[in-house]
Amino acid sequence: MATETCNISFKIDYTSSKPIKSAIAYYKNKNGSPSDPYSEYNINPIPSSSDTVKLPFIQDEGDYELVVELMDEDGAIAKEKSLFKIGNCNPSACETPIIDKLEVLSDGQIRMVYTVTATNLSTPEYQIATDNGFNNIVGSRVGFNYTQTENFDMTNIPNNTVLYVRVRKHCSNQQGTSNWSAIAQITSKTWSVKTAPYTMNPAVCVSSDKESPLEEGICYTGNKWTKQVNLITSTPQIGSQLYLSDGITLATPGNLSSFDIGNLTNFNRYGIRWVRFSSYSNNIYDVDPSTATIQGFSQFFKC
Numbered sequence: 001m002a003t004e005t006c007n008i009s010f011k012i013d014y015t016s017s018k019p020i021k022s023a024i025a026y027y028k029n030k031n032g033s034p035s036d037p038y039s040e041y042n043i044n045p046i047p048s049s050s051d052t053v054k055l056p057f058i059q060d061e062g063d064y065e066l067v068v069e070l071m072d073e074d075g076a077i078a079k080e081k082s083l084f085k086i087g088n089c090n091p092s093a094c095e096t097p098i099i100d101k102l103e104v105l106s107d108g109q110i111r112m113v114y115t116v117t118a119t120n121l122s123t124p125e126y127q128i129a130t131d132n133g134f135n136n137i138v139g140s141r142v143g144f145n146y147t148q149t150e151n152f153d154m155t156n157i158p159n160n161t162v163l164y165v166r167v168r169k170h171c172s173n174q175q176g177t178s179n180w181s182a183i184a185q186i187t188s189k190t191w192s193v194k195t196a197p198y199t200m201n202p203a204v205c206v207s208s209d210k211e212s213p214l215e216e217g218i219c220y221t222g223n224k225w226t227k228q229v230n231l232i233t234s235t236p237q238i239g240s241q242l243y244l245s246d247g248i249t250l251a252t253p254g255n256l257s258s259f260d261i262g263n264l265t266n267f268n269r270y271g272i273r274w275v276r277f278s279s280y281s282n283n284i285y286d287v288d289p290s291t292a293t294i295q296g297f298s299q300f301f302k303c
Helices: none
Strands: 009-012 020-029 039-042 051-054 062-072 077-086 098-104 110-115 121-129 137-142 149-152 162-171 184-187 198-207 226-231 272-276 285-288 293-297
Touching (some): 009 062, 051 098, 098 162, 110 121, 110 162
Antiparallel strands (some): 009 051, 062 077, 121 162, 162 184, 198 226, 272 285, 285 293
């Protein structure tokens, strides 16, 4: 059932083998005349399953009937009915925030997208717990400026831990503090911090067992020497070290098995001796294979 507030939101869950073509919400006040028409709200963009849908602002108090209609590309229609209640929609009330989306990013960060009305806002507050009663709170924040997206760095949380998140609003006048939002739930993943976040793709690399990078085709892109590396710096610089695409592992001997193609290359044994970043220039850089450190422009080889 939708929550009791002037801003009605609900989560939509469905399974469909065909793409959904349209999604419409119909609602009307049950306290009105039976002949009163339903208000119609076209949900756009089409929601995915588990998305949160927010209806337009509703001023009138009362018990409402809600009908959600989904139609797929073949014209098949599915309907679901529910009820919600609108209380006193005094604009001066301290409104309850809404958690629109909660997701785990590839690096283990948890990202929350949430809505807090700006009217009389002093600060949002959120809490993260390992139980839905919020007895074991593992993260919280209050006293900050609201932005719609909030990232949580859960470095102290083990992998596959079920977490519960809720939000409330502190108002700037005599309205006090709102109710807590509906609780959102998510499962944590392994946290990883990239040492080298800047991806260089393509990076044409030649191993140190070769005599000449020119003879190996370093001036060309798309051959067996074309790889992806990451750097600490946003552009190639002397002193920068080469990392694998995970941004954590140095591109040094013993870590380069993924670079090798059968017996054609020997990166894992000998390391990287030369590299060219074709997206930036045709310059060939000398690399110290043992540390994967860029030493400077090659004085002997040029494209």
